[in-house]
Amino acid sequence: MRDFTEEQVHRYARHIILPEVGGAGQRKLLDASVLVVGVGGLGSPAALYLAAAGVGTIGLADHDAVDITNLQRQILHTTSDVGRQKAASGAETIEAINPDVNVVVIDERIDASNAFRILDGFDVVVDGSDNFPTRYLLNDACYLLGKPLVSGAIFRFEGQVTVFDPRREDSPCYRCLFRSPPAAGSVPNCEQAGVFGVLAGTIGTIQATEVIKLVCGIGEGLVGALLLYDALETRFTRVRVARDDSCPLCGSSPEITEPIDYQEFCG
Amino acid sequence: MSVEVKIPTVLRKHTDGEASVTASGGTIRELFDDVAGRFPEFREKVMGDDGELHRFINVYANDEDVRYLQGMDTAVADGDVVAILPAVAGG
Numbered sequence: 579m580r581d582f583t584e585e586q587v588h589r590y591a592r593h594i595i596l597p598e599v600g601g602a603g604q605r606k607l608l609d610a611s612v613l614v615v616g617v618g619g620l621g622s623p624a625a626l627y628l629a630a631a632g633v634g635t636i637g638l639a640d641h642d643a644v645d646i647t648n649l650q651r652q653i654l655h656t657t658s659d660v661g662r663q664k665a666a667s668g669a670e671t672i673e674a675i676n677p678d679v680n681v682v683v684i685d686e687r688i689d690a691s692n693a694f695r696i697l698d699g700f701d702v703v704v705d706g707s708d709n710f711p712t713r714y715l716l717n718d719a720c721y722l723l724g725k726p727l728v729s730g731a732i733f734r735f736e737g738q739v740t741v742f743d744p745r746r747e748d749s750p751c752y753r754c755l756f757r758s759p760p761a762a763g764s765v766p767n768c769e770q771a772g773v774f775g776v777l778a779g780t781i782g783t784i785q786a787t788e789v790i791k792l793v794c795g796i797g798e799g800l801v802g803a804l805l806l807y808d809a810l811e812t813r814f815t816r817v818r819v820a821r822d823d824s825c826p827l828c829g830s831s832p833e834i835t836e837p838i839d840y841q842e843f844c845g
Numbered sequence: 846m847s848v849e850v851k852i853p854t855v856l857r858k859h860t861d862g863e864a865s866v867t868a869s870g871g872t873i874r875e876l877f878d879d880v881a882g883r884f885p886e887f888r889e890k891v892m893g894d895d896g897e898l899h900r901f902i903n904v905y906a907n908d909e910d911v912r913y914l915q916g917m918d919t920a921v922a923d924g925d926v927v928a929i930l931p932a933v934a935g936g
Contacts, residue, residue: 616936708936733933734854756932757900771855773935806930817908817930 603794611635613700617664619778620706622654627786629672639684640664651775690837693719705729710759711840717752735810737781741800754822851928859886874917901932
């Protein structure tokens with residue numbers, strides 16, 4: 579096949595044979611660049627599957643180091659990585675899985691001052707962050723830059739996934755779904771409340787699925803729908819998410835026109 | 846009216862661990878008043894002093910966001926399922 583090395587034809591054979599993906603879809607994946615923000619519970623499975631699928635450029639943004647308490651769910655990292663920076667540790671794992679991937683290590687915490695610079699050049703952003711300030715910031719920056727955002731979040735046994743695609747006029751944004759974050763200290767974080775490790779795998783893998791579909795331009799996505807998963811009851815639910823004309827970001831009279839830093843609410 | 850109100854894990858410590866509470870009322874507001882009558886902390890976790898939902902809490906009546914219906918005055922009927930969905934940030 580044109581455009582592929584012989585090794586790539588074999589590596590991606592099971593994709594290329596799928597009519598919905600095919601050589602054209604695989605080419606799109608190899609040409610795509612995806613930024614994974616948060617190289618933790620959600621970012622690990624998402625990045626692993628994106629790498630295996632042959633996404634040509636994967637950015638890994640995280641400023642934390644691997645802690646032994648992460649290993650129960652953050653499967654990009656191994657016991658010997660404890661103490662290393664997550665972005666570098668994740669990059670090594672990805673390179674071992676697929677040498678086709680160009681990994682961009684971003685060992686920085688994303689804030690209003692660097693968000694546009696970090697997001698620049700990426701086609702799609704995966705939100706695997708673990709705090710509200712980053713979630714609102716990524717939403718705002720992606721909307722302002724016109725980049726699709728594949729959002730996932732987990733708490734104890736429950737997960738949420740959706741896609742915000744500002745290229746589509748009917749797409750809501752995170753602020754249409756949840757207008758403003760909870761007050762500082764009002765919501766427990768995973769450290770205080772616990773998280774069912776394998777749930778991160780389920781939700782992060784759904785995020786990777788939606789990224790691959792977005793890049794290939796196939797299937798029905800999660801724009802305008804929030805997928806909820808209850809791991810304890812083994813139940814998926816979908817609810818509609820409408821675009822809100824009064825949204826301060828994407829509504830008809832926007833008040834937010836540049837990235838904003840919230841103070842830290844919870845981790 | 847008897848309606849099932851599903852309580853998300855993050856709020857269950859305010860409902861004695863109950864994942865689901867059967868409540869009486871003809872609107873979301875009446876249901877929540879009934880739940881808050883039994884579990885007083887529930888009110889401030891879901892609503893502000895103005896009696897409206899917090900902006901990081903969504904409520905779905907049969908999978909439809911009540912903000913796009915009649916909000917807290919959305920009517921409910923026997924057998925309906927009301928689900929509360931808070932924003933969560935874990936990753």
